[in-house]
Amino acid sequence: xxxxxxxxxxxxxxxxxxxxxxxxxxxxxxxxxxxxxxxxxxxxxxxxxxxxxxxxxxxxxxxxxxxxxxxxxxxxxxxxxxxxxxxxxxxxxxxxxxxxxxxxxxxxxxxxxxxxxxxxxxxxxxxxxxxxxxxxxx
Amino acid sequence: xxxxxxxxxxxxxxxxxxxxxxxxxxxxxxxxxxxxxxxxxxxxxxxxxxxxxxxxxxxxxxxxxxxxxxxxxxxxxxxxxxxxxxxxxxxxxxxxxxxxxxxxxxxxxxxxxxxxxxxxxxxxxxxxxxxxxxxxxxxxxxxxxxxxxxxxxxxxxxxxxxxxxxxxxxxxxxxxxxxxxxxxxxxxxxxxxxxxxxxxxxxxxx
Numbered sequence: 001x002x003x004x005x006x007x008x009x010x011x012x013x014x015x016x017x018x019x020x021x022x023x024x025x026x027x028x029x030x031x032x033x034x035x036x037x038x039x040x041x042x043x044x045x046x047x048x049x050x051x052x053x054x055x056x057x058x059x060x061x062x063x064x065x066x067x068x069x070x071x072x073x074x075x076x077x078x079x080x081x082x083x084x085x086x087x088x089x090x091x092x093x094x095x096x097x098x099x100x101x102x103x104x105x106x107x108x109x110x111x112x113x114x115x116x117x118x119x120x121x122x123x124x125x126x127x128x129x130x131x132x133x134x135x136x137x138x
Numbered sequence: 139x140x141x142x143x144x145x146x147x148x149x150x151x152x153x154x155x156x157x158x159x160x161x162x163x164x165x166x167x168x169x170x171x172x173x174x175x176x177x178x179x180x181x182x183x184x185x186x187x188x189x190x191x192x193x194x195x196x197x198x199x200x201x202x203x204x205x206x207x208x209x210x211x212x213x214x215x216x217x218x219x220x221x222x223x224x225x226x227x228x229x230x231x232x233x234x235x236x237x238x239x240x241x242x243x244x245x246x247x248x249x250x251x252x253x254x255x256x257x258x259x260x261x262x263x264x265x266x267x268x269x270x271x272x273x274x275x276x277x278x279x280x281x282x283x284x285x286x287x288x289x290x291x292x293x294x295x296x297x298x299x300x301x302x303x304x305x306x307x308x309x310x311x312x313x314x315x316x317x318x319x320x321x322x323x324x325x326x327x328x329x330x331x332x333x334x335x336x337x338x339x340x341x342x343x344x
Binding site for chain 2: 040071104105
């Protein structure tokens with residue numbers, strides 16, 4: 001029995017994708033007309049772990065490509081800067097919010113409407129990943 | 139004759155008084171919550187000709203008679219443009235007075251004319267509010283307008299990517315009075331409810 005528990009524990013900690021290091025809240029996508037190729041996604045990420053969580057890429061089967069971006073306000077002129085690694089410090093948090101850091105969700109693969117839930121995969125630098133649900137909102 | 143002189147003087151004084159107060163009203167400073175009001179510094183816009191989402195001309199004539207809010211952006215912009223248009227849509231919803239609402243015209247001016255065709259502009263702006271206007275023009279024509287009112291915008295094209303590019307642009311909303319004069323500015327980030335109060339104050343003042 002003990003060997004079985006040890007085996008299951010081994011599976012849990014070693015299988016990529018099983019770990020859920022971040023507590024994600026308020027994950028939503030701004031709805032736009034279907035013809036629009038870009039959407040922004042926002043969320044709060046809380047890391048309750050003693051290790052830093054580093055997101056190296058994001059993907060979703062509802063979009064052709066997902067990137068992490070930061071809106072920069074330079075004296076009133078807005079531009080965007082791609083973020084390579086999104087670092088959530090140990091016992092810290094990161095906020096993706098309008099006018100700041102956000103997911104850029106490129107080219108929807110299907111029509112999305114308000115209320116739809118979209119699966120998005122956060123890929124970490126330690127080869128683990130986490131699936132989150134984002135809701136399409138007005 | 140002499141008896142009527144005081145009456146004439148009084149009448150002239152009355153006319154001057156009323157006229158004076160009417161003109162004074164125009165230049166009286168308005169204290170806004172979030173907007174900047176230029177008062178007497180309002181300046182006429184340069185001549186410009188854009189086309190709207192229905193392929194109709196959009197220029198000075200379309201600005202006359204209404205209070206216009208102009209936002210300069212592009213439809214491939216995922217963050218700032220949707221939240222600014224959403225803020226203006228919420229501002230309109232927050233204005234209770236129908237007459238004030240009807241006096242406001244919101245126009246989204248695309249600074250990415252190659253990608254933002256009238257069809258795309260139409261579905262984009264009307265999604266936020268069916269009364270919103272979308273307009274654009276070739277860059278040299280656009281720049282005549284934007285340069286004259288200090289609105290910066292730049293295509294961030296790289297040599298290897300000519301189709302998927304960003305455009306950096308001002309986050310401000312430009313206020314144009316019913317005489318087509320540049321008369322105020324709302325800087326980003328935009329607070330829909332405060333803008334609704336400011337716009338109501340401006341329109342009720344005039």
